[in-house]
Amino acid sequence: MSEGKRTLMTAAWVVGHEEGRHTLLPGGEVVYQDGAILFVGHDFPGDVDERIDYGQALIAPGFIDLDALSDLDTTVLSFDNHPSWRKGRVWPKSYMEAGPYEMYSPDELVFQKRHAFARLIRNGVTTALPIASLYYREWGETVEEFEGAAEAAANLGLRVYLGPAYRTGNPVVVEENKFELFFNEPRGLKGLADAISFCERLEGRHGGLVRTMLAPDRIETCTPDLLRRTAAAGKDLGVPVRLHCCQGGFERETVRRLHGMTSIEWLKSLDFLTKKTLLPHGTFVSPSRFVPEPGRDLEIIAEAGSVIVHCPLVAARFGDGLESFSSYRERGLRIGLGTDTSPPDMLLNMQIGLMICRFVEGKAEACRAEDYFDAATLGGADALGRPDLGRLAPGCRADMVVWDLANPDIGQIIDPIQTLMISGSGRDARTVIIDGRMVMRERQIPGMDFAADAVRAQRQFEGLVEKYPDRTWAHPTAEEIFSSAYRIVRSTGAAQG
Ligand SMILES: [Zn+2]
Incomplete structure (x- = not known):
């Protein structure tokens, strides 16, 4: 059986795992191949086919x-x-x-x-x-x-x-x-x-x-x-x-x-x-x-x-x-x-x-x-x-997220987990790897136009809102069911002279 590509990833921080507890490795490395993790630590001694340095980032289990x-x-x-x-x-x-x-x-x-x-x-x-x-x-x-x-x-x-x-x-x-x-x-x-x-x-x-x-x-x-x-x-x-x-x-x-x-x-x-x-x-x-x-x-x-x-x-x-x-x-x-x-x-x-x-x-x-x-x-x-999930350790599935720590909005860091818990957001997930496959790279998901999909989702959602009165007690109009934060003032369409 031929083996797949062996990839080494490194970043400012890596979440490792030892004796049932996560660890934190500054400048750590994660090596994976064929969907599984081979190595987590420093100075991997073997050969690799590809090296990716994510810089000011955290590599963590998904x-x-x-x-x-x-x-x-x-x-x-x-x-x-x-x-x-x-x-x-x-x-x-x-x-x-x-x-x-x-x-x-x-x-x-x-x-x-x-x-x-x-x-x-x-x-x-x-x-x-x-x-x-x-x-x-x-x-x-x-x-x-x-x-x-x-x-x-x-x-x-x-x-x-x-x-x-x-x-x-x-x-x-x-x-x-x-x-x-x-x-x-x-x-x-x-x-x-x-x-x-x-x-x-x-x-x-x-x-x-x-x-x-x-x-x-x-x-x-x-x-x-x-x-x-x-x-x-x-x-x-x-x-x-x-x-x-x-x-x-x-x-x-x-x-x-x-x-x-x-x-x-x-x-x-x-x-x-x-x-x-x-x-x-x-x-x-x-x-x-x-x-x-x-x-x-x-x-x-x-x-x-x-x-x-x-x-x-x-x-x-x-x-x-x-x-x-x-x-x-x-x-x-x-x-x-x-x-x-x-x-x-x-x-x-x-x-x-x-x-x-x-x-x-x-x-x-x-x-x-x-x-x-x-x-x-x-x-x-x-x-x-x-x-085999939820941790980065040899033999576990290669399910990982690269979190962006370079964004100036993220603030300062003593410990990257604490910083994520203070000012991180899901939007800081840069790259996601699941079972060794890069499913999102720098926020792009292959084959997906996320902006166009969001427009389609809004249209689909509006169709649902239109049907809402059918299954609401006493069947009020959608405007009556859904409140708004402030009074809505629409254009009257009349040109001002
Ligand atoms: Zn629930």
């Missing part, structure tokens, strides 16, 4: 995004538009009865995934477990679009774990501020069967770049049978199972009303929790300020060895957050990170997460820059059972 935004920006729909039932984020009964429909065409769904995957790469994410909203879907995600997503990921070179989201239920607004759960169990079980067959067919495709997972939607939209069967299938297939839970008051009240316990107690009773269970968001747990009653939620998660998928940015925008990141770590909980919202900027998530942890704990010493850097790299790799 981020592992366990709840990776694979949508257009749906955050702007909700950001300053509340409550959700009045603003089209819970379907009204009238829309349900009229027959929900797909608000994006199949082509638009494929474009959206590809565009979102490119955005992840542009933010230094090298492994992604995609998530998208189901609000504008007819019901769940489809196998066809995920086959398209697998192609898009392989084409761009993004490492992914894919699985179409499915559900047996959906909340419906029946009168002002009053919801009921509408269930269609056969439909959800069909979604699970399709997802299982997707996993069987797609696992390990494209040289292992495409892996699979099971992704039932939020816990309150699942029936016990769907969750039991999902857990069993996850064990059979050996794939991660991701379920949104402990993320809000509506969920907590619904699960309590329907099942008489907390979300986590319910999952335990269904034998759902394993070491491969990924749980975004884990904020509304007992006891916490959000669930002010005694409870064992965190102990149950820790005992099962399941993983909290911490998504600080989306939580903070909704006025909540982990209470706290550092105390969860002290309890021995496994924690990985997710972007979950727009922008899919992992660095921004880490910065917000750090600040919220320090605020909640009331002290600057509550957590350090590396605690978040570990969660975004080693935490994600641990969650996926992938000791």
